[in-house]
Every structure is written in C-alpha cells, then in structure tokens.
Amino acid sequence: MKLIGRLLSFILLLFFAVLSVPTPLLAQEQIEQTPPKIDQRKLLVQPRNANGALKSPSFWREPVLWIMDKQRSFYGAMSLSIRQMKSQSPFAAALTLMLLSFGYGVFHAAGPGHGKAVISAWLLATENELRRGILIAFMSAVVQALTAIAIVSALLLFVTAVGTTARDVAGFLESASYALIALMGAYLIWTAFQLHQHTGGEARAHENHHDGNHHHDHHAYDHHHAHGYGHAAECGCGHAHVPEARQVKSEWSLAKAFSLAFAVGIRPCSGALLVLIFANTLGLYWAGVISTFVMALGTAITVSVIAAIAVYAKKLAINLARRDETWLGGAAFALRLGGGLAIVALGGVLFWGSLFSTNTMM
Amino acid sequence: MAWSLAGPADAHPHMWVTMRSDVVFNDRAEITGIAIEWTFDDGYTEVALDGLDTNGDGVYSQSELDPLTQANLKSLKDYNYFVVPRADGKVVSISDPIEYGQIYSNGKLALHLSVPLASPVNPRTSQFLYKIYDPEFYIAMDYVQENPVGVIGNMPQGCHLEVKPVVSDQQLDQTREMLSTKGTDWKPPEDEDFGGMFAQPALVLCSR
Numbered sequence: 001m002k003l004i005g006r007l008l009s010f011i012l013l014l015f016f017a018v019l020s021v022p023t024p025l026l027a028q029e030q031i032e033q034t035p036p037k038i039d040q041r042k043l044l045v046q047p048r049n050a051n052g053a054l055k056s057p058s059f060w061r062e063p064v065l066w067i068m069d070k071q072r073s074f075y076g077a078m079s080l081s082i083r084q085m086k087s088q089s090p091f092a093a094a095l096t097l098m099l100l101s102f103g104y105g106v107f108h109a110a111g112p113g114h115g116k117a118v119i120s121a122w123l124l125a126t127e128n129e130l131r132r133g134i135l136i137a138f139m140s141a142v143v144q145a146l147t148a149i150a151i152v153s154a155l156l157l158f159v160t161a162v163g164t165t166a167r168d169v170a171g172f173l174e175s176a177s178y179a180l181i182a183l184m185g186a187y188l189i190w191t192a193f194q195l196h197q198h199t200g201g202e203a204r205a206h207e208n209h210h211d212g213n214h215h216h217d218h219h220a221y222d223h224h225h226a227h228g229y230g231h232a233a234e235c236g237c238g239h240a241h242v243p244e245a246r247q248v249k250s251e252w253s254l255a256k257a258f259s260l261a262f263a264v265g266i267r268p269c270s271g272a273l274l275v276l277i278f279a280n281t282l283g284l285y286w287a288g289v290i291s292t293f294v295m296a297l298g299t300a301i302t303v304s305v306i307a308a309i310a311v312y313a314k315k316l317a318i319n320l321a322r323r324d325e326t327w328l329g330g331a332a333f334a335l336r337l338g339g340g341l342a343i344v345a346l347g348g349v350l351f352w353g354s355l356f357s358t359n360t361m362m
Numbered sequence: 363m364a365w366s367l368a369g370p371a372d373a374h375p376h377m378w379v380t381m382r383s384d385v386v387f388n389d390r391a392e393i394t395g396i397a398i399e400w401t402f403d404d405g406y407t408e409v410a411l412d413g414l415d416t417n418g419d420g421v422y423s424q425s426e427l428d429p430l431t432q433a434n435l436k437s438l439k440d441y442n443y444f445v446v447p448r449a450d451g452k453v454v455s456i457s458d459p460i461e462y463g464q465i466y467s468n469g470k471l472a473l474h475l476s477v478p479l480a481s482p483v484n485p486r487t488s489q490f491l492y493k494i495y496d497p498e499f500y501i502a503m504d505y506v507q508e509n510p511v512g513v514i515g516n517m518p519q520g521c522h523l524e525v526k527p528v529v530s531d532q533q534l535d536q537t538r539e540m541l542s543t544k545g546t547d548w549k550p551p552e553d554e555d556f557g558g559m560f561a562q563p564a565l566v567l568c569s570r
Contacts, residue, residue, distance in 0.1 A: 038433040041408045044501065048440040
C-alpha cells in the first residue's frame, strides 16, 4: 500500500515536473534534430498559408516568436474594433471598449505573460494557499493597470508624441520586469537550498548540526515571534529548526506579496496602454481608465483559474506523498527548485525576447 | 528614446534590395524563365550572416550560406518569388527555381535564383513583360542603374529589352487622383495588386 502510494506520487510529481519544464528546453531538443536551423528573423519573408495569411510560428520551435505572433494578432483585432467605433456614439463606444477590454483581459492572460506561470510556480514552490495566489493575481493585475494609467497619463501630460514614445517606455519596463522575474526565480532556487539543508532528514541534521550548541530552540522561537513571519528565509542564521509548518507560513508576508505583484505588474499590460491611448484619441480617456481596470479583472480571473489548476494538481500529488514524511521534504525541495528554475527560464526567455524586438507585445 | 532596449536586430526591419534580372531564352528563341539577383542592404546582411560562419574561418562560403538560402526560398515560394510575368496581359505561372545560391563578397550579400516559366513564351507573337516586387512593399526592390536587365541565351533578332522608369511624382499624383474617384472595393485591372501599380516593368519588345 505504502509502496503504491509512493509510486503514484512519484509518477505524479514526475508528470508535474515535465509540465513545469520551460518550453525552451523542449524546443531545443527538437531543434537539434534538424541541424541547419535558421532563425526565422533572418528570413526575407515569413511563410504564408494558402489563404495568404501568415503562418503562425510553432510554439515548440520558436516560443518567443510564437508569443509575439499571438500578441500581435490580439493587438490587430482590438485596434481595428476601436477604430471602427469612432463613428458610433461615445457612450456605446465606451461600453464596447470596456466589454472588449474584459474579453481581451481574459483571453490575453491565457496567452503568455501576466505572471500566470510566475504566480503558479511561486504558489507551488512556496506552498502558499491558493487564496493568497489569487490575491497576488489581483494585486498584480491592479498594479499593471495602475502602471499603465500612470504612464499614459504622464505621457499625455508631458509628451506630445505619445504614439511613438509609449512603445519605448513599454519596451523598457517590459525588459526590466522580465529581468526582475528571473531574479525572483534565482531567489527561489537559493531559498530551496537554504531550506533543504535545514529540513532534509530532520532529526539527524538536527543533532549533527547542533551538538554542543543546544538550547537554540527556545531562542529561535522567541526570535521569530518577535520579528513576525517575513524574516525566516532571509534570516538563514541557524534557527531553522522551527516546525516545518511555521516555515511554510512564514513564506507569506504582505511585503513579499507586494514584491511579487510588483515584479509581475511593473510591465504595464500593453493592451492597457493601447486602450488608454486609443481612448484618448477617441476623446474618451475616462472610459479608457475604466476599461483598464475591467481588463485587469479579466486577466486576474484567468491567472487565478490557472493557478488553481496548478495548486490542485499539486495537492493531489502531495497528499499521496504525505504518508511518508521525508518524502514531503524532498518533494517540497524539488518543487521549489523546479519552480525557481522555471521562473528563471521564463523570465530569461521573455527578457531575451524583449531585447530583440521593438514593441514585442504590442 | 535613449533608454529603449530595442536592439539593432529588429524583428521586422524594412528591407532594401537592389536587383538586376535576366530574361532566359531557349534555342528556339522562346522565353523560358527569369533569372534574378537580389543584393541586400547592409542591415539585413548583418542580421542574416550572424552566426553562419560555422567553421569560423571568416569566410561565408556558399555551403555555409546554404541553410539560409534554402529557408528563404522555402518561404519565398509562398510569394511566387515576387515575380509576376505576363504574356499579352495574362499572368504566366512560374515553377520552383532551377538554379539558385547566395554569395557574400565585398561586404555584400546577394541571392540569385532562376525561375522557369510554366510554359515558354514567344516574344514575337505575344507581348511579354514581367515585374519583380513585393506587393506589400515590405521589401523595396529597385533596379540597379547600370544594366538592370540582361539576356541569357538566344534572344531573337529585332528584339530588345526595356525597363520602364520608376513611377514619377506626376504619375503618382495622377494615380492618386484616379484612386480618389474609385470606391473602396475597387481593384486594379487584370489581377494586378496595388503594389504592382508602382513596380518597374521589364519588357521584351520585338519589331513585328
């Protein structure tokens, strides 16, 4: 029975690990099979389908191009609708703009970006509760909306050539945000090793580590009480034989939630920038502001749903593994490490992609 | 803006190509194909060559350039290689290139390809012309000043080649005026696309 449970959990974890493998790794494997690989960007013209539409790049072979392609098609569809609205009544136009923004938010977030993968991986890695992930999803969506509104408002006030400049700013923030995300992943990996040292094979480590140095326990307990939850990971000062549950909880702090929401949200949703600028040209800036928040609601919903799927899939695996205590430690370490690696890779790919393209996500 | 991180390797640069072309004749003095040579601008050349010197000898040999050539021809096929030949106004279809390659010399990268006509055209009995252009004007293709067109093979006596000059400002104005009188669903006659209205045609003219 125990063996079956172990096997099952192993398979599930393996399955999960494969899911969380960043796509570039898989893509590289495929690339190696076709030796003379030419970067699509070098082509004089991009391949087309029989109907004359451009062929979409393959997600597996060209993840970055695929991302750009999808975002571009969203962008095109939306700007077309908004332009057509010019002839309608302002109120109808504003309403349509909001509805469109909501739909755009929902579907746009299903595509790459919006911290979906980041938040899911973070949740899995730190074993935070789902509602916290959802909270972060909404927080980052709001930060994203606010960033967009702040930027566009400032630009509208201070810069005349909004159309061209907004793109540059978005590009810069985009790159900065991806770099932040990659750093975040690196931090996760670091904490994985920190915690692993402390939790791996608890009892033995406990004794080996601290012979002669006992009575730390009590001290540690007080220490953590005094300083609240936020400090456990940074502390790293040998007090880590606090119960595991405490450590898990201590991962959560408002400051951390904010920093994650900020890292995800500092890149203003380019769709939001677009909506704001278009709303301004329509003379409906207020509608653009509302639409931006409506869009944020849409993206937050999608991100939450995806985070929920990820968490429940993992809970199943962990419940099976819980029968064996040491397993949990190993699984937590693996997930933390895997999540960290996934985030580094994701941030890295996005960062890299953003460097080589103007208005990537536009 | 100075802090824009958009690098020089822009994903979609506009491209400038200088070209020349040759009309290919067979022994019976019929036109069987068109040979094209495109010389790319420095920007594209830089992007295209990046990483292709696989053996690191500082020379981009034809074999090192071949993967790029193949990839480009593969996608160019979806655009009919940008060649539109016409006999008596009707579009003559073309087949895949029979000869092609890329050469990098003197800092210039050039792609040459020879596309055969689906069926040979006799220039003495039908009026033959062709245009080479990107209908979307994503790539600007301009003929070189000196000897823009030439002949390969056996051109019949009494025939000569002529490249119409670039559309003048005056003609552009006329076209604009003409277009302003048309509805939004108007299309140029004879399966022409809008890009074709501005491309330089090359003609084979024969005295009859």
